Structures are given as structure tokens and as C-alpha cells.
Amino acid sequence: MNRFRRMAQTVNKSFIPDLPKGGPLAEYRKRANFDWKDLKLIFEEEQTLKTKYRVWKLLEEDPLFTRSNTNLPTNESKRIAAMQMNHMANLNIVPDEVYNESITQRHKYLCAVNEALHAYSPSLSVKIALGVGLFNNALIAMGTERHQKYYKAAWNREIVTCLAITEVSHGSNTKRIRTTANYDPKTKEYIIHTPDFEAAKAWVGNLGKTATIALTFANLYTPDGESHGLHGFIVPIRDPKTLIAYPGVLVGDIGEKIGLNGIDNGFVMFNNYRIPHENLLNRTGDINEEGVYESVFSEPGKVLGAALESFSAGRIGIMQESVNTLAKAAVIAVRYSAVRKQFGPERDGEDIPIIEYQLHQWRIFPYLAAACVLRVSTFSLFESYMSAIERSQKDSNGFELLTQLVSELHALISSSKPHITWTARDAIQEAREACGGHGYLKASRLGDLRNDHDPSCTYEGDNNVLGQQASNWLVRQWENVESPVGTVDFLNRKDQMMKRTFNCVSKRWSFDHFEFALECYEWLLCHLIQKTTKLIGEEKSRGRNTFEARNNAQVYAARDLIRAYPEYYALRTFKERCSKPDVSKEIGVTLHTTYLIYAYWSLEKHMTSFYQGGFATGSAFADGVRKSLLEYCSQFKNVSVTVADALAPPDFALDSVIGKADGLLYENLQNEFMTNEGALERPRWWKDAVVKQQIKSKL
């Protein structure tokens, strides 16, 4: 028995419910030579998993969280989500002790709760995140002592909150927000005003029907008419006892959406609406007794940047949720394909499971591998982010220091959020098709996954816009490397990197080595940063300004860069995880294969750049990448069901009739077909479906 095995045995894994014994999935399950629970504990910390299982058990046992198998009317979805949100406070899911933990431990706990809730119902988790987590994060970042009461009230559900940033005519470009907040020194109040419908706050989650407080972003004006840029204000919207809007507030629901219909996304227009002086979130700037603005930063742009920084936590939350969504899609597709049989080598012989087909493996295994790699890299990013926040809090001037510390993390988050949300989006579609017609059944849950995940590519920063912030940072690193987190350390050796070719890399490493893909990526990133920088330089030398120059360097340059950067980070952090002492030899082999599948699947998408940039000539590189991908997919087949088990939430949270852990695909489908509401009854409208007898004319 080696050291690693002993370590695995020290963890009592009984809190993880066992899988059903036997069944059609047993054939593939027994091919793995390691325990799926051990792998689960590599992907997630023991405490995180315990929290998640506790939340799922609480929800499963509570009738209020019973699932509906039909599409509810949107109003009903909203009512149920609101009731569930209120009820959550009674379940004591976040006990008082959590508040006494260190900030990192507290966040870990809250993130685990959020992930568990999201796996059950994205509407509910987003509703709570907006109503409690994100609101309170923003309050801590932007508010001061005088706003503490709102923090507590949000935790206790005495108020329902929302974050009102987006306006009807401006979302991504927050600098063009037109809601105003004029200070009136006579009454010591701010007058919040919406000039016209285009400046109405829109799409704000919780605002449509339930929010009582909106943390509203508006342009602050002093009595001398000077603008001091965007600031956050605590704006009362409705009476918490009656939910009737206050005079001067025109608020409503924007209507049915493609998904997430448990959330009441709303709009609001303010008509010279007065709020007290203390409602300005004044951590970075305030108006003094004389009506003069005093700022901690001299430039309003910096005030804006610092204020919005607090939303990075929301983006990390989206990444965690999206990794779970990606995992769910891959789990459903893998379990289904291990049971579903079509065709076979013999004309009249038995059909074989579709997981045996190379094409099918190539379609779904990379998503399963991506779920593993991105889960690990998202955790690593979360830890770096939290340590930056902890460091900044120890400093007396924490807010400013935080802004400096997270600039690299901000670039990483701004590229990883697009990368992960897009990967999950694509995984869901591939899984849907990989499950054929049954994948299209509502009870497969793939449609709900798609509809509820979709806006993650847009909110908390549209992916394409957010990615540009990352590429701007990367381009800046070309001349002057400032990489405290170490994500682009290799740029310090950029001249050497640019000389790399496939021939030199392949002399050092074979395709099955961790370093091979990493060295390819380092070349690729140098090439893409140099290409983007050069394009911007050329545009400028033609007389274009920075805005135009950057615009014209997006396609085939900056945008490729912001995909390659998080892929490289994910591979590096996953490789580090693989070498930790708790990884047994057997699990290590599977993790290595997982790494290689993700690496070659991702590298293949950059093939044009490798040839265009001169890294490779001839067919050896492309052939090697593709051959390796297919080979590792083939090897992965025998462990894929076990890897899926390690990633899967319990059936209650996965909630897919075709992806259940028991693998009883046809029994479960039969039950679904036979028992769905009214399945075997004649419809009430049967007369409308019957062809009416023609009345013969007597003429």
C-alpha cells in the first residue's frame, strides 16, 4: 500500500451517497481501477462537498422544493422562486458560525451553497445571489459603516435587493449610463432621475415584482453642476410590507424570457425621486456638509473601475456554476451513451453502445475532460482571488491596493468567464444531439440547462466585451511584464519563446508529456500577443486612434488570444493538481489522460495560428495532435462513466430522466412517457381534433 492510498483512506467518504448497485452502467463502471469517490475528492474539497450534500438533502426533503415536470406559467415560477428564497432563511443553511470564519472560508462556504442551489434551480440561486450575495459584496466594497444595516437586513430577508446598472440603451458601456443623482444641499438629499425611457434601468433581476431596495448606479452631480461619475446609491423601491412602489418610482417586470423565469427581471424609471444623503455608497467619495465632493481617487474613471471591481466575485460565481452546468451536460451524455445501443459490426448481430464509436467519443469526451480541468482551474483562480482580497484587507488603504492586486486576476477572470460559459454552452448542444431524440425531451433537462445557462454569456459582462479587457492587459504585458500571479511569466523570455518550433518542442517532449502542450501554448500566446500588438501598432501608424486600432485587431488576433490564455492557465493549474500528494497512481493515470484530451482538443482549434505563425510546417504537428486526441479519447472510454460519476451531482440535482445514476434508461423513460400529466387520457379538446363530418348540400 503506498502513501497516497493511505491518505485516501483517512477521509471518511460515507457522507457521499453510494451509487445504485448493478444496472446497465455497471459494465463500464467496473472497468475503472479506482473509487469514483476518491476522484470526486480530488475535484472538490471535502468540506465543500459536505456543504453541497447537506443543501441537496435539505431541499430534497422539503415539499416546497419538489420539482415540476411541466413548464409553469412565468408568474407561478416567480411566485415559487420568491417563496423558496424566503424559506431558505428558515432552513439555516448558513449558520451564524460561518460569519466568524476567515473571509476565504466564509466565501468558500457561501460558494458551495450557491453551487448546490444552482444545480437544483438556477433561478433560485441567481435570485439569492442578487438579493443577498452580490448586493452585500457591493455594499462592502463601496459602502461604509453607515450602510451596515442593509447588509444585515439582506441576510435576514427583511429587504429584497437588486443591482441596477444596465439601462435600456446601454449595457456593456456603463460609462454612458444616464440616470442622474443631483445633490440638494438644502434638504441634504439626492434627487434620482431617469431622463427618458432609454435611460430606464432594465433587465434588473428581482426588480420586476419583489425588490424593495435597488443598489442603483447613477451619475453624481454637485450643486455647481459638475459630474463626479458613476456612484452607487441605496434606493428604496417598494414598501417591504405591501410591495407597493413608492411615489416617484415607476417599476415593472420586463416579461417572459427564454429561461430563468423564476427571476423577475424588471425596469424602473425615477421621477425626481428623493433619497437621503446617507444612501450614497461613500467608500471612494462623498459630499461634505458644504456640498463639496471629496474623493479618495482623483480620477472619476478610477472611481468607476474600483467600484465595478467588486463584481469580479459574481463572475467567479458564474464560472463555478457554468462548470457544474458543463459537467451536468457531459454526465448526461456519457451515461446515456454507455447504455444506448445502435448498430454493430455484425449485420444481424447485437447493437453496441454508442460510446464505442470513435466519432461519439470525440464529440463528448472532450467536454467531460473540460469539466474536470475547468473545475480544478476555477478553484485555483478562486483561491488566488481570495488571497488577493485577504492581502488587500490587511492594508489600511485596502481598496486601492485591491485594484492593483487584481489587475492580473481581472484579466484572467475576464477571459475565463467567457471561455467557461462558452464551453458549457457548446457542451449542452453537443450533449443534446448526442442523446438523440430523447435528449430533446424536457425531462432530459438539457433544454432547461440550455435556456438557463445561456444568459451567463451575457450578464456580468458580455463575453466578447469582457474578453477585450483581458486582451488589453495581455497586450500591455508585451513591453512590460507585471505578472504577480505568474500567469504570463514566460513572457520574460519572449525572444526565446518566439524561436520555438514544433521540432524543438518534440525533441524535448513526446505528445504524452504534460510539458508538450504547455510549451506549444507558450509559443501560441507569445505569437498572438505579438500579432495583436503589431496590428494595433500598424493601425495607429495609419493614423487611427487607440479605439479604432484595438477594434481592428480583434478578429483572428485579440479574440483568439483570450481563448488561448485561459486554456493555458487551466492546463497549468490542472497539471499542478495532478502532482499533489493525495493523487493515487491509478487516479493520476486518468487525470493525465483527461489533461491530454483537453489539451489536444483545445490546441487543435488554434491549428491555423500554429502554421500561420511558423511554429509548424508539414503535417507532423497537426497529425500528432489529432492522432493523440483520438487515442486518448479511446483510452478514456473505460473510465469515462466513473469520471462522470465523480463529477455528477446526485440524481435529485441532475434531474435527468436519461442521465440517472442507475442507468435504467428504458425503465425511466417508460415511467416518464406513461406518467406525465394526462399522458394516457383523451384530451379535453378532443372534439377540436376530430375531423367534422361534411354537411352535404341539398341543392
Ligand SMILES: Cc1cc2nc3c(=O)[nH]c(=O)nc-3n(C[C@H](O)[C@H](O)[C@H](O)COP(=O)(O)OP(=O)(O)OC[C@H]3O[C@@H](n4cnc5c(N)ncnc54)[C@H](O)[C@@H]3O)c2cc1C
Ligand atoms: C437574464 C439576465 C439578467 C440580467 N440581470 C441584470 C441585473 O441584475 N442588473 C443589471 O444591471 N443588468 C442585468 N442584465 C443586463 C446585462 O448585464 C447586460 O445585458 C449585459 O451587460 C450586456 O449589455 P447589453 O445587453 O446592453 O448588450 P450590448 O452592450 O448592447 O451588446 C450587444 C452586442 O454587441 C456586442 N458589442 C458591444 N460592444 C462591443 C465592442 N466594443 N466590440 C465588439 N462587440 C461589441 C456585444 O458583444 C453583444 O454581442 C441581465 C441580463 C440578462 C440577460
